[in-house]
Amino acid sequence: CCPVGAWGKLEVEDYTPQGVLEKVDDLDLYRVGEGEKCIIWNYDIFGLNAGRTKMLADMFAECGYLVIIPDYYRDGVGKNPWEPDVVDFIKARTVSANLLKDWTDKILPYAQKHGAKRFGCIGTCWGSYMVLKLSALEHFYAGVSWHP
Secondary structure, eight states, rough: OOOOOTTTTTTOSEEEEEEEEEEEETEEEEEEEOSSSSEOOOOOOOTTSTTTHHHHEEEEEEOOEEEEEOOTTTSSSOTTTTSSTTTHHHHHHHOOHHHHHHHIIIIHHHHHHOOOOOOOOEEEEEEEHHHHHHHHHTEEEEEEEOOO
8 A cells, every 4th residue: 555655644733623523324524614616535544533634624625615524434543554454454445336325325415515516526545546436427527636
């Protein structure tokens, strides 16, 4: 997953996320900001509660976007990419049909309820997979991914 020398989860101390965490059925969604332009943030292998994920989403919200981070892993916790079972972890959580069903049944209606009309997506590390999948859908105008 992460090559030797990758930056890892880049922890930030003393940061208080600005958004709210809400649940749609079994899926937690971190939401911050407002507006018709919505960014779906797709986190890295470390999960929703690691590193600077929420802080970076908050920064985009300050620029006038509604930002939503779905907790695809369902527990806020990710995986250390150097653990021996990381491949099994990724395989179990990267089932395209399940992830796209989350988009259709949970994320899209939630975003629209909060005013979203146009979508873009951002992904880091594991989230790059979701950027490729979501960018192929009719609602998306842009997708960006990177690996630190």
